[in-house]
Amino acid sequence: MNKSIFRHKLYRNFAALAVFCIAVSSCNEYKEDGTETRTVSHRLSLNMPLNIKDATLTEGTAVLTNIRTREQYNIESFTPSDKGFIADISLPEGNYNIAVKGTISYQLNKQSIEAKVKANHENVAIGEVEQKTTTDIALNVYSAQEGFVISEIFFTGTTTPDGFMYTDDQYIKIGNNSDTTMYADGIAFIESFFTSDDKHDYQPNIMDEAMTIVAIYVVPGTGRDVPVQPGEELLIALTAIDHRPINPNSFDLSRADFEIYDKCSHPEGDQDNPKVPNLVNWYANFEGTFVMHTRGVKSYALARPMVDMKTYMTKFRYKFGYIFRQGDFVVPMDEREYFMPNSWIIDAVNLAVPTVHEWNLVSPTLDKGFTYCGHVDFDETRYNKSVIRKKEGRKWIDTNNSTEDFLPNAVPSCLRKP
Template identity: 25%
Template sequence: MRKHIYNIIALAVALLFASCAEMMNDARDAEIVAPITVSFKVDINSFTAPDGSTAEAPEEWYDDLEVVFNNFSEGIQTKVRLAPDGVAEAEIIPGIYNITVRSTQRYARRQYIINGLKQNVAFVEDMPSIDERNTLSIQPVMDSPLCIREMYYAGSPGGYFRDQFYEIYNNGNEVVYLDHFCLAHLVPEYATTSLPEWPAEDGTDKYVYAVTLWQIQGDGDDYPLQPGESVVVAQEAADHTKIETWAGFGLVDTSKADWECWSGNEQRINTEVPDLPYVFWSGWIMTMQWLTSVDGSAMALYQPGQNLAFGSDYWQVGTTTQCQVGGSGQQYVRIPVGDIYDAVECVPTAADLDMKRVPGILDSGAATVDGYYNGRSISRKVASRREDGSPIFQDTNNSTADFEVCDSPVIRRHDVKRPAWSVWAE
């Protein structure tokens, strides 16, 4: 019996040894991925100074810059400091990378945001020399007091979507007049890796393009928004928690929104809430309701400086509108990046960051609720508070970092105030 046990043990040891030897052979046969060394150049373009003149980036702006190489497929992130000559040298494995540069700098007592993104760059071998493939040009943008504070776009469980809303907040220290501001729904309407091509004369990252434009119209001083106050733009102003449809109930009471986006359906009007008119709508106008993608859209706050009108002579191809190269001739709003006060990019899931359509100078990241019809919203993180207790929200032009996902949407969370001129002010 004892001999039989010894034989079993000997056989087990032999099998274990053979298995280990095979694993070692497999490990030796596995392909070894050798790292490569790549150079990456960062150029900061001239920008508009607070007095309206053209300014060049001071040399010290380059001192604090960090270049981040993200390989999302492998889950690898590499950070490298920029050298004084504006070149970063990184040791990475071959692959497809998104490269980002983010910083805030001061100039003439104003804060500027340095935000840059170069997407889907293939690094397959050492790249010591500099060309357009490994160069990122960044346009500094003056920090804006206005921001999109919360977005609820995903819809509620059961497929209800009419309670979508967008909250606009004064994150600065001075009053901002909302007259003429537009809420722009940017192109493409849906996140995609196949971005449209625009005419060469528009350059790179100088414009964004919108499919719809809704405007707060006034005489220039009708709608003051004080620091710590917000306004709410609803798809449809109603108490959706009491509306039952085939898709179930909504989650949000938007009946006391400041504006609703009315697109022509007489049966869906809240007479107590002012209509926010559309001043541009590309293609077929959905008169039943305005709906943004429940997968996540890209939205922007845009200031054209005047009241606009749908179908007016203001809209001219190559100036205020533009057509895609190789397209059908359909026009979209052509918006200079310098006229954008805030932009927020949303994508379907965290794995879809390669589907960005907003230039990195406006938003170098993207927010997501990881799905749709899940009742979640995105809300800016509280960075600090003013002396009166009102919140100051994080706004680094990087929606990945600036927003948190909330299990349920809330209008004016974190003690945000309502403007005194609101019809609902107490």
């Protein structure tokens, strides 16, 4: 046979085979059994976070990624529903990973609150075989700094060689619990107004929506000025000095990352280390020096206010009342304090004395337990001790339950010998 004719026939055979393979492959894009992939209609139902009602959703997007093909299908328009928002989409049946993000706006104490929301669902089966045409997704609020946690609170203070209480060396540590560099700019450290040993039926009760606070100190910066590496911590000192010359039982805080400094009219005043940057006090008309309660009956939290300082000081204060009872002494109390929306809170820690604990001071969605130093009220053994968040491997444990997440009566990290 002529070689050129042979090559020509061989080429035609290979070409026909290639066309056949492409045809078979196109019919088998999703399924290995050769059946044709169907396009189905599916609905996403976005449910609002707990205790947030009548919210509006803006900038809402959902990305459905087909696990087998990696093809992505986007939803950028949602319609209000009884539970939240819904959207319908047509796409090939299969298993999908679903990622949702957006911004919600809602009313709290007559103020408009904005919060970021997100949710992720993995390996969701979408198709006619499953007889399921709707996927319900519960949205969660989040902050760009949600990887930060309170890793330690040293509130008891130390004791002097003569046995006197010394509280100037109190400190807080904030840890980056994520896998990436985080920026602490704009994070607020806040303290509760109420105490865990004295429960009140205050009205209006907004605990499910917000935390009533009596102190707020904010990390300065424009957005990327305070980087924190994964697993690293920021040390915030109440007084950033070397305390050992004053109290040999104390430690050196002169190299703290930040200091809580308050300008006040008190003759003794507050001590400022000019080499350590100060947190910004957002509490309007504050006259005093901040000290953490040494018995450990307050709650503390990290938050990311979504408004500027001026707006917060003027619009985020509210009036409430309660009945103060001390034996036969009963007095109606009227208060006006600041509140921090729960949707802005990144992490919260309840402190309490176990034998006199009456209530937790934040919503159980933020912290459903508490931690402590000492075991009884006014316990003299509580000094020189701290509460430290536990670790599992290189990560801090964070289950929103301080009873499980923290080591009580711990040796303060600043007292540990290298």
